[in-house]
Amino acid sequence: MTHIAIAEQLDDSHEPGGFVTKYIWSQDHKVIAIQYAITAIFVGLIALVLSAIMRLQLGFPDSFSFIDPSSYLQFVTMHGMIMVIYLLTALLLGGFGNYLIPLMIGARDMVFPYLNMLSYWTYLLSVIVLICSFFVTGGPTGAGWTLYPPQAILQGTPGADKGIILMLVSLAIFIVAFTMGGLNYVTTIFQARAKGMTLMRMPLTLWGILTATILGLLAFPALLVSAIMMLFDMLLATSFFMPAIVSLGDNLAYTGGSPILFQHLFWFFGHPEVYIVALPAFGMVSDVIATHARKNIFGYRMMVWAIVAIGGLSFVVWAHHMYVSGMNPYFGFFFATTTLIIAIPTALKVYNWVLTLWRGNIHLTVPMLFAIGFIFTFTHGGLTGLWLGNVVVDLPLSDTYFVVAHFHMVMGVSPVMVLFAAIYHWYPKITGRYFHQGMGKFHFWLTFLGTYAIYLPMHYLGFLGVPRRYFAIGDSNFIPDSAQTLNASITVSAIIVGIVQLIFIYNVIWSLKYGKKAPANPWGATSLEWQTPDTPPKHGNWGAKLPVVHRWAYDFSVPGAESDFIPQNMTDSEVTWVSGQPPQDREKT
Amino acid sequence: MTSDKQQSEKGWQTVVTAWSADKEVFNMPWGKLMMWIFLLSDTFIFSIFLTAYMNVRMTTTAAWPSSSEVFALTIGGHHIPLVLIAIMTFILITSSGTMAMAVNFAYQGNKRITFWLMLITAALGASFVGMQAFEWTKLIVEEGIRPWGNPLGAEQFGAIFFMITGFHGLHVSCGVIYLAIIANKVRKGDYDKRGYHIVEITGLYWHFVDLVWVFIFAFFYLW
Numbered sequence: 110m111t112h113i114a115i116a117e118q119l120d121d122s123h124e125p126g127g128f129v130t131k132y133i134w135s136q137d138h139k140v141i142a143i144q145y146a147i148t149a150i151f152v153g154l155i156a157l158v159l160s161a162i163m164r165l166q167l168g169f170p171d172s173f174s175f176i177d178p179s180s181y182l183q184f185v186t187m188h189g190m191i192m193v194i195y196l197l198t199a200l201l202l203g204g205f206g207n208y209l210i211p212l213m214i215g216a217r218d219m220v221f222p223y224l225n226m227l228s229y230w231t232y233l234l235s236v237i238v239l240i241c242s243f244f245v246t247g248g249p250t251g252a253g254w255t256l257y258p259p260q261a262i263l264q265g266t267p268g269a270d271k272g273i274i275l276m277l278v279s280l281a282i283f284i285v286a287f288t289m290g291g292l293n294y295v296t297t298i299f300q301a302r303a304k305g306m307t308l309m310r311m312p313l314t315l316w317g318i319l320t321a322t323i324l325g326l327l328a329f330p331a332l333l334v335s336a337i338m339m340l341f342d343m344l345l346a347t348s349f350f351m352p353a354i355v356s357l358g359d360n361l362a363y364t365g366g367s368p369i370l371f372q373h374l375f376w377f378f379g380h381p382e383v384y385i386v387a388l389p390a391f392g393m394v395s396d397v398i399a400t401h402a403r404k405n406i407f408g409y410r411m412m413v414w415a416i417v418a419i420g421g422l423s424f425v426v427w428a429h430h431m432y433v434s435g436m437n438p439y440f441g442f443f444f445a446t447t448t449l450i451i452a453i454p455t456a457l458k459v460y461n462w463v464l465t466l467w468r469g470n471i472h473l474t475v476p477m478l479f480a481i482g483f484i485f486t487f488t489h490g491g492l493t494g495l496w497l498g499n500v501v502v503d504l505p506l507s508d509t510y511f512v513v514a515h516f517h518m519v520m521g522v523s524p525v526m527v528l529f530a531a532i533y534h535w536y537p538k539i540t541g542r543y544f545h546q547g548m549g550k551f552h553f554w555l556t557f558l559g560t561y562a563i564y565l566p567m568h569y570l571g572f573l574g575v576p577r578r579y580f581a582i583g584d585s586n587f588i589p590d591s592a593q594t595l596n597a598s599i600t601v602s603a604i605i606v607g608i609v610q611l612i613f614i615y616n617v618i619w620s621l622k623y624g625k626k627a628p629a630n631p632w633g634a635t636s637l638e639w640q641t642p643d644t645p646p647k648h649g650n651w652g653a654k655l656p657v658v659h660r661w662a663y664d665f666s667v668p669g670a671e672s673d674f675i676p677q678n679m680t681d682s683e684v685t686w687v688s689g690q691p692p693q694d695r696e697k698t
Numbered sequence: 699m700t701s702d703k704q705q706s707e708k709g710w711q712t713v714v715t716a717w718s719a720d721k722e723v724f725n726m727p728w729g730k731l732m733m734w735i736f737l738l739s740d741t742f743i744f745s746i747f748l749t750a751y752m753n754v755r756m757t758t759t760a761a762w763p764s765s766s767e768v769f770a771l772t773i774g775g776h777h778i779p780l781v782l783i784a785i786m787t788f789i790l791i792t793s794s795g796t797m798a799m800a801v802n803f804a805y806q807g808n809k810r811i812t813f814w815l816m817l818i819t820a821a822l823g824a825s826f827v828g829m830q831a832f833e834w835t836k837l838i839v840e841e842g843i844r845p846w847g848n849p850l851g852a853e854q855f856g857a858i859f860f861m862i863t864g865f866h867g868l869h870v871s872c873g874v875i876y877l878a879i880i881a882n883k884v885r886k887g888d889y890d891k892r893g894y895h896i897v898e899i900t901g902l903y904w905h906f907v908d909l910v911w912v913f914i915f916a917f918f919y920l921w
Contacts, residue, residue: 292732334750345846347854348854
């Protein structure tokens with residue numbers, strides 16, 4: 110029997126029985142996706158609270174007795190690490206990757222459902238280890254999310270005894286979990302697509318997820334290796350990253366290690382990680398924009414190649430994070446060049462999103478609002494990226510709030526905007542009900558405007574030279590007192606935006622029960638996940654027979670067709686044409 | 699995927715056809731592709747380990763121990779450099795040969811010989827790990843080399859050597875267990891229905907571990 114025939118079979122060997130096999134030890138990709146999403150959003154909320162505490166200290170220094178300098182550093186570190194790895198990576202790939210891949214390609218499940226389940230439980234273990242670090246003596250590590258040695262493991266850094274060990278172990282476990290999931294995503298997209306679903310007919314969401322997963326599989330090894338080596342430095346007193354150090358008059362046992370090596374290894378992972386987060390977001394936002402503007406995505410092939418090109422280039426730009434590390438200046442020249450080159454495919458994508466909107470039939474639904482918001486925040490963050498990519502501009506701005514504002518705009522707020530768009534967009538499919546529109550719009554406007562209230566002033570603080578990660582600015586000659594007023598205003602905005610997110614959580618839970626019942630395809634979308642026989646899709650997704658794909662994912666407003674969208678699984682003869690038959694000069698997709 | 703039309707195509711055209719077709723990109727079972735992708739990821743792990751090693755070795759200021767001295771054995775009064783490692787490498791490469799034969803016999807459906815060949819492969823792998831343990835013991839007990847110190851020179855020598863060969867040894871040990879489990883399942887006939895791709899997948903992993911060893915051997919023992 111060929112493996113194509115295996116895909117067609119309805120495998121009932123892991124059909125859910127009772128509550129436990131249906132919701133807990135489930136091998137169904139949709140349940141695993143929701144488990145991933147709930148866990149990720151839960152830790153994300155912890156990180157959100159941490160950022161609020163940080164902002165309280167920065168806005169109103171010395172007003173809160175529970176924040177001292179070392180706990181402040183711990184909050185900064187944990188906020189960054191949780192947001193980047195445990196929320197964004199897990200939610201975009203573990204959550205949306207799991208949910209959308211089999212549905213969008215027309216498969217019954219991932220190719221190895223058991224491994225998929227194992228991936229979630231390993232991820233949960235890594236989250237538990239991470240959270241444990243809050244409760245050990247000394248607390249979690251406060252080395253900053255980049256964990257730079259030597260300070261990360263030296264006495265004096267918060268959490269240098271136990272917190273850092275738990276952090277590194279948790280990262281290693283996360284990488285194992287990601288590898289198990291990632292192997293599944295790539296193999297599923299490559300091998301288990303429905304008949305007719307060629308690679309160049311896939312929705313861009315899948316291209317984004319596929320490329321991001323490959324990046325993850327090749328970039329996480331660098332983090333794993335550096336975590337292992339730093340653990341050895343910590344536990345076995347090896348000197349991989351540790352030079353000879355005199356601490357408090359004592360010679361430490363280390364000699365001859367290279368801290369720069371860690372920075373190279375970390376950013377060889379760290380820069381692709383930016384695109385691991387960004388590429389699925391690029392993909393999903395393309396689909397949301399095309400659907401709600403009732404227009405095919407502009408330049409589909411260019412969009413695909415841009416995703417692939419960004420993925421490839423992301424491996425040769427890492428040292429632009431290290432201009433101030435003291436590496437060879439010729440490196441700066443090389444990495445500035447590659448960094449600016451990566452702006453070309455990225456800008457191409459932004460133009461194509463805007464051109465998709467151009468003269469489209471734009472429906473300002475909540476997902477569309479978030480998608481348009483994303484174009485703003487991403488363009489904004491991307492432009493400041495061009496500045497920081499140049500060595501001469503980066504040197505004075507390095508380690509100031511300008512950098513903080515830049516990366517929050519480009520890889521914090523922007524992917525989160527897409528996540529909201531995606532959650533609102535796919536909510537009717539996942540739950541079978543509409544979310545509350547009014548609450549959604551309120552959530553959008555406050556989040557979007559709040560974002561600018563928070564991060565625009567930070568650019569200015571950066572120009573003033575306010576350094577990042579400082580507990581308090583104190584009295585400095587070059588920083589005017591008005592910087593403190595600005596900081597207070599940022600804090601107030603941040604707290605408001607934080608509270609507004611509770612409305613989102615409330616909306617998601619409230620709509621689960623009281624939301625209006627949604628039809629199978631409420632947005633009139635073309636891709637396969639909206640064409641399932643049941644909403645929400647049942648185990649096995651497609652009932653007795655897999656769908657057959659006849660067209661690409663963007664047949665919106667096709668000239669001559671009566672409906673303004675044609676689902677991917679509809680043949681030309683099934684479509685109702687205004688003139689009774691398809692127009693002759695139509696280009697085949 | 700193996701229609702007559704595609705078989706008649708040549709060179710790049712087959713690649714283009716395969717990639718733009720619906721269904722599978724690669725004409726192989728799911729598990730085999732997954733193993734290939736995993737090995738690609740694992741290649742990055744070992745490449746980064748070895749890059750770190752090269753960086754450490756080039757930047758350290760202390761002298762690096764001479765590989766012909768530190769990895770030598772004295773047998774019957776003769777001082778023979780690299781003798782143990784030569785035997786270990788020979789054994790591991792031999793095990794790749796028996797593995798390849800096992801794959802061949804598996805596709806022929808000869809369960810008994812496949813089982814024995816896989817078991818021999820596992821035994822050769824286990825003896826490799828055993829000799830590695832002997833080598834480690836010699837370095838630790840006789841030469842006094844530790845992860846945190848090295849009387850012969852650069853401190854990083856012990857750290858990076860134990861880490862990378864240890865990580866490789868862990869791969870070999872996992873491979874031995876993996877081989878033993880699959881061999882037993884082959885003997886019981888668990889794959890009669892599903893086909894014997896699994897033996898080839900196991901073999902892919904085993905050959906990969908071998909290939910990595912060739913690089914570790916070159917970088918540590920011949921440099």
